[in-house]
Amino acid sequence: MNIRLALRASSIGVVVGLSLSTAVASAAPSDFTWPLQPKPRIVTPFDRPDQNWLPGHRGVDLAADEGRPVLAVADGTVVFAGSVAGKPVVSVDHPGGLRSTYEPVTASVTAGTRVRRGTVLGSLASGHDGCSSTCLHWGIRRGREYLDPTALVRTRPIRLKPVDGPSR
Known part of the structure; x- marks a missing residue:
């Protein structure tokens, strides 16, 4: 997905551009939410390896x-x-070919259960390798390609609105 942000301040002639390229699904970010509420702190970020067989971190730890x-x-x-x-x-399959995974989670659901966004899947267990305290490893993939799950839940873009008063 390519994200472009352009800010224009016509009164002072400034244009700022930003383009990000991240492999994510063709899903609307509003369709996805964090697997923990409120929004958790990321302990270990996504780190896609250059090749599938190389070490990396194929998800995020929360x-x-x-x-x-x-x-x-x-x-x-x-x-x-x-x-x-x-x-x-x-693991949950979503429309558009996405699969989300959650580990370590003691399940309160079974295979075949249809779930809605926000449905409790189970409770967080201890014992995820790489975390000094308890954390949830959350992953997203399409087929065999692991994606950055945080790209699906990023906040909306900042929108600048005019301010009444004298221009600067």
Whole structure:
């Protein structure tokens, strides 16, 4: 997805441009929300490796207390709720070919369950490697390509509005 931001201040002739390119799905950001509420602190950011076989961080780690409810980030269908390599995991398929994953989560849903954005999927368990305290590893992928999940929940762009009064 390409995001372009242009600010124009015609009275002083300034134009500022910004272009970001991030691999995300063709989904409206308003369709997605954070898997923890309120918005959590990111402990470890997304770090896509240059090649699929290289090390990287294919998701984000979010700080939270053990037992905290973990929410579906968008409407979809639970496709997995169980253990992977001894860790409790929940995966949800969303329209547009996206799959969200949450680990470690003790599931309160089962495979085949249809969920809406904000539905409780389970509770956060302890034991995610790489976090000194309890945290949720949240990932998004399309097919085999891992994407930055925070790109789906970024805040709306800042919009400048005219201010009454003398121009500067």
